[in-house]
Amino acid sequence: MQSERSVPTLDDVAKAAGVSTATVSRCLNSPDRVVDKTRKRVLQAVEELGYAPNFGARIMAVKRSFTIGAIVPTMENAIFARGLQAFQEELHKRGYTLLVASSTYQPDLEREQVHKLVSRGADGLLLIGHDRDPAVYEFLKNQQVPALVAWTYAATAPQRSVGFDNRVAMRRLADEILGLGHTRIGVISAARQGNDRVRQRIEGINDALMSKGLSPTSLNTVETTYDVDQVARAFDALMAVRPRPTVVICGNDVLAVGALRRAYDLGIKVPQDVSITGFDDIELARIVVPALTTVHVPHQKMGRTAAQELVDMVENKTTGASVKLETHIRIRESLAAPQQ
């Protein structure tokens, strides 16, 4: 007999309804394989006892947890928050739950989180970017846990991914900028170390320069964290260069908005004195004054698609192709031709 205070089990329900555990299980998982009358009785018992299936027992029996893990650098960045939200919604539609961990941009932590989520029973894993120790992929392969890389697309990479080509996207924006006549260019970027998206974007700028016959060495690049004051200092450093850059290309919108604010504080007019561009097209880009020229990235769509692909990988064990999403340049007020 179960004590009053313990959580009801399948067995309790079975006893209460006067059937076997197998029947209760069937009522819950394949209702049509049970006759109406018994089902009704069973479901009533379930309701009365407040029964909820025990997860551990279930995944042991089924060998699936219907749980998908995601490891993002941080949820604080709007692009990941937004993508994750869409990812979670789509997962929910398909009957899966989301396990979240953040690496805070630390490879070791990410590795640890991978192990953790796998041993927590994740059926599949979402990872951001390709940069990581190959041992991680080996481990996942060994554990037979499919992994999908997002926020980047690389046709040549061995790992399946859903994302866009950061290099080409940035190159297009840079082409636009150079086309306006800018030649003195400053770049504010997040740390390149361990972050392929960041590196690819910078390569994209270089591609554009080269195609115009300009030297990549003419590029003044400053790395910074996302801290507002740090970004301000990065902007200061670029403005101290002589001759001063006529445009500051930022690795993403968060950095660009920080630069914009700093320019305002310094009395530097955007875009008259200096142009500023971003990347991502977060909501904020339209709200700041002047509105930000940037690259639109379909973060929500990426999250949704990633969920679909990952569930597909888990359920069909397929090894389909990577998915490439398109980005678009959004020209807004913060970019103009250089004055001089």
Next chain:
Amino acid sequence: MQSERSVPTLDDVAKAAGVSTATVSRCLNSPDRVVDKTRKRVLQAVEELGYAPNFGARIMAVKRSFTIGAIVPTMENAIFARGLQAFQEELHKRGYTLLVASSTYQPDLEREQVHKLVSRGADGLLLIGHDRDPAVYEFLKNQQVPALVAWTYAATAPQRSVGFDNRVAMRRLADEILGLGHTRIGVISAARQGNDRVRQRIEGINDALMSKGLSPTSLNTVETTYDVDQVARAFDALMAVRPRPTVVICGNDVLAVGALRRAYDLGIKVPQDVSITGFDDIELARIVVPALTTVHVPHQKMGRTAAQELVDMVENKTTGASVKLETHIRIRESLAAPQQ
């Protein structure tokens, strides 16, 4: 013998190391209860086979999943993203993993998510705000899953919470505003329905009005979604009122920033023509021009504290008191005395 393609189990490791499963288990969970030599051999086998413990089996044996669930309205709002990030980091420090679901502000969905996370084995649950069907609490009690309410604090509520007093916080800001001489007040708010935080903030404004002998009916309140264009329309509606409000109090920073942008588009100067205030003090509040007067809420600290409290509830089955965090008014350029 295990087939090449199957995931290694405790048993495989035991065989490989020439010990019993019990010893392997001990090596992993209480290493000091095993002699150095055997441990080394075992750990090597673990490494070689790429073994990771099976979650389902583990939680069945231990009756704990070391997983905490969180159900937030949406991760897209920076305040939740930031709080969740801190929550997750603290959880990780204590050996727990985070299961995330979002209700998208729908009570039914939230209820469903509660069931889901519980049957997924969550040891504890984080919920936002008090507003919900009592049946949810009953279910949780029945399942013996402790739940903690966050983003609000109510001394009288039966449910334990970690948060701040939304009403008092907003009242203080309103006192400040009224003290400057404002009497015509517009309010832009998220939907009050099913959201106690929103209602409490509005009550706070009313409290301030009453204490000055002003009537709450003098308040012009417009509800809106977070969509940029919707917010703009809400602002338009308030600006159409005659006589025009001298200040627009927004339920949070996201709404305030939207209002700010709309004011700019309309050529309405802030704070000269109209003052605008926010709530939350997200990073953005300092970045926009003019910088936003708002109420600083310690979101990260709230997330961290919630994690600590919840783990405590799970591990010690304590029923301690709710935790009240302090908020502070941040006066910045967007608020000034009325011109006329």
Next chain:
DNA sequence: TTGTAAGCGTTATCAG
């Protein structure tokens, strides 16, 4: 249509 019973991979208890 329903019941019986054998796993699933760990941990914990109890001997040795």
Next chain:
DNA sequence: CTGATAACGCTTACAA
């Protein structure tokens, strides 16, 4: 310090 073994709660052949 280590090993054998009984749970843990569910699903799923297989039988009835």
